[in-house]
Amino acid sequence: MRVTTRATTRSTRARWGARCVGLGLTTALAVAFAAGPASAVAGAPSASGEQPVEVPGNPTFDSLPASISPFTCDRIVKVDPVTAGSFGDDDEITISNIGTDNTFDFTISDDFAAIGVIVKGGPVANLYDYRPTGIQADQELHAPVNPANMTYYGLSHVDFCLVEDGSNT
Structure with missing residues (x-):
């Protein structure tokens, strides 16, 4: 039986590290948007375009x-x-x-x-x-x-x- 191993290089580790950081940031943003703002916001403009x-x-x-x-x-x-x-x-x-x-x-x-x-x-x-x-x-x-x-x-x-x-x- 022959076992093949793959060498882990710095570039492979760096790619996985970047993927983990990206996943962490994406998760943090999703949680922040799902939770909503901590205080009220003005909301959408009126039909004439006046932003409150x-x-x-x-x-x-x-x-x-x-x-x-x-x-x-x-x-x-x-x-x-x-x-x-x-x-x-x-x-x-x-x-x-x-x-x-x-x-x-x-x-x-x-x-x-x-x-x-x-x-x-x-x-x-x-x-x-x-x-x-x-x-x-x-x-x-x-x-x-x-x-x-x-x-x-x-x-x-x-x-x-x-x-x-x-x-x-």
């Missing part, structure tokens, strides 16, 4: 962090609780299409535009900053992502910072 910024706590346009330049609103409209319908002194804001995924759409009538929208949910909020031009409609706004289940937090309330159309330029 996560803001801790229960912010208002008067209490935003110093890192966010101040908003000058002609009118602030708070919708609490968030339900479909028309809101504001002149029913100038309409909220619609509240989804089971906790997203919603809005339109603004009259001579107003939103330069900012704060969407509160859970222990955090999302700020949609439409400056300098403002916007009269957008879709798929939401609160930040809940890291416990990777879905958007439920909608608590929404604040709209409105300017008279043309006064924001």
Whole structure:
């Protein structure tokens, strides 16, 4: 009986070492992504492409962090609780299409535009900053992502910072 042995060289050991390191890194990344982030994240942009910024706590346009330049609103409209319908002194804001995924759409009538929208949910909020031009409609706004289940937090309330159309330029 003849036994054949294969000599292990440094290059073979190096290849196996590189494979083990690669496998370890791949496993670590898979575990990190499966576990999700340690805190909430803002989530996807709105339909108009506006990327929200996560803001801790229960912010208002008067209490935003110093890192966010101040908003000058002609009118602030708070919708609490968030339900479909028309809101504001002149029913100038309409909220619609509240989804089971906790997203919603809005339109603004009259001579107003939103330069900012704060969407509160859970222990955090999302700020949609439409400056300098403002916007009269957008879709798929939401609160930040809940890291416990990777879905958007439920909608608590929404604040709209409105300017008279043309006064924001």
